[in-house]
Amino acid sequence: MPALKHWLYMKEVLIVAEWTALKNIDPHCFACGQGNAHGLHMRFFSDGERVRSRLIIPGHLRGWHTLVHGGVLATILDEAMSWAAIHLTGRFILTQEMTVRFKKPVRIEEEVRVESCVAERISPRKALLKAEIRNSSGDICAESSGVFALFTAEAFTRMNLVPENMLDAMNQSMWRSA
């Protein structure tokens, strides 16, 4: 049935096209910085409701022999929730607390996918985020939830964590797609 095949193909193209690449924020971030030689080099995409990233975790981040270290998985989940919090609420963020459940071992050098979303906007200054990591078979290997503090650009400037000129540049570009 060529018409049905064509329709399915077009649907797939449209679904893929719905995921927009997000602009890199800090080139030296351990998780997402493309210029951090020791980092994970995560790149993020969003469909407006979720944020996702695919990556292969390199061998030097192992725990037991062929397994990815749990702290590395927690970093990936934290980063995915952070990007969802930034892009889906339009705010600067800080992770306030997070919990992780490790459900299945993740192997080094295997492609994994992480996906995150805003579960609840608790208040104007707080949001609950969720994320999950799946292996190449689609099994959920780790999942997290976390409370994120949300900051306006002015409030984040007052926290004095990032130089003001860098914050200005981030504020002008980070909510646009790549």
Ligand SMILES: CCCCCCCC(=O)SCCNC(=O)CCNC(=O)[C@H](O)C(C)(C)COP(=O)(O)OP(=O)(O)OC[C@H]1O[C@@H](n2cnc3c(N)ncnc32)[C@H](O)[C@@H]1OP(=O)(O)O
């Ligand atoms: C590059 C891509 C992004 C990567 C992101 C990675 C995510 C991370 O790893 S973030 C790093 C880990 N997280 C942290 O370091 C957070 C440390 N924790 C904190 O700073 C605080 O606990 C925080 C701000 C989260 C929550 O603070 P809270 O428990 O509400 O304490 P509280 O005492 O009420 O607030 C402290 C101050 O912050 C201010 N504040 C707190 N939350 C907010 C907010 N949402 N908006 C404005 N101001 C706020 C308060 O007004 C208060 O200011 P002041 O001392 O002048 O009165």
